[in-house]
Amino acid sequence: MSALGYKSETASRGAAAGQEPRETALYDDRRLPTGAGMTFKGMDVVSIRDFSREQIEHILKIADKMLPAALGEERSILLEGRVLGSLFYEPSTRTRLSFETAMARLGGQTVGFDEPRGSSAQKGETLADTIRMVSQYADALVLRHPQEGAARLAAHFSDKPVINAGDGAGQHPTQTLLDLYTIRKERKSIEGQHIVLVGDLKYGRTVHSLAEALSLFGANLTFVAPATLQMPIETIKHVEANGVKPKTTASLHEAIKEADVLYVTRIQKERFPDPAEYLKVAGSYRIDKELLGSAKPDLVIMHPLPRVGEIAPEVDGTPHAAYFRQAFNGVPVRMAILALVLGGIR
């Protein structure tokens, strides 16, 4: 068992604690299962909508295979000699570090910048030109950019695979993938699970992508938000088209009773013209031990982090809290994505 509570294959084979990680040929075995006709090599990862359920399943399966190396229990040389260009035009602690960790755990290297200051962008270079240049240096690019659609544009100008690490208020597909991976890991399956999404459901585009992906897997969905921040009709239509009839409510107290997974998102202060209204709404969606009194004993609480008071610290020590494991899951999931698009694995 790791400190995170995940049991890797190595651990289950009885590797002694504190033993040096051993180099493994596990990932040199390219004969891992792959769906008929699925090719990830060279593929861009821009939006979760670009992926079929079958493709998502495959990524999650590969992420599981990556777990021993993600935990540092095995060494992988799968992407040895490969270079990831990491272009972060705005800061993002978790996403950037987990991509760099993922690349390092697979024996690859990362070059790039973590803020536009000092980069050629500050001198007025277009994103298109930067992408054209870096795609000559690196084998794949990961891009975080404040403008929506930046990753799609980058994919247009790059002859190497582009992985979207968040484009403004737009898409963040690797977050969706790690959320799906976490739910499956924590609950054994996604299908049939009662998943409650709470918080700012209107403006958070990543929560729209997650709702759409969850409906693709047949989860039951409840959307909890004040009327002004409720899930947009377009997303609800999309979810319904996948055969899921979501419930919408403003009452978390009611919704939490049936929940298997509670996915909490941040309510942003700037969405409210009246600060008093913000405090009232934010207060009514705060997760604490008292609220959890009416929840199922095996309820799983997730949050993409960073949190700003949505979940009381007293919840961290309860078995419900899965958000730090969720953050860790960014590593095996991004390892899987990097290995697949770089052709290190099929």
Place this chain on the structure above:
Amino acid sequence: MKEFKVTPIRNGTVIDHIAMGMAMKVLRIIGVKDDVGSTVSILMHVPSAKAGWKDIVKIEDRELDPKELDRIALVSPNATINIIRDYNVAEKFVVEVPEVVRGIVKCANPGCITNQNEPVETEFAVVEKKPLVLRCHYCDRLLTDVAEHII
């Protein structure tokens, strides 16, 4: 009293049943500018039996490509095209909304990368034809007031 009227054209293209007030946008969409080598007549606010009022555009000595003309459907879905040869209507067809719209509509999302100084043409998928709804290929946002966002 001297009477002014627009006379029939001998050869060229007549775009009829343009939605009222959209004639200038139609010209912009099909790329007819002041460097055109023939006469262009624009009739605005013309009585119409079908729609109350309409606009009409007549371009002399030029037969426009039907594919180009389909772009007109973005601002005027009921427009009809008449190709005139020797004062007769040689061909007549209605415009059709294309499946993909490139380079003629600006994304309404100020946060979209296509509204920055990037060397890229806008691109939209047509999600619904009536009423017209476009989806930006880059930022994924929906655009409904298309006529307001002609480049």
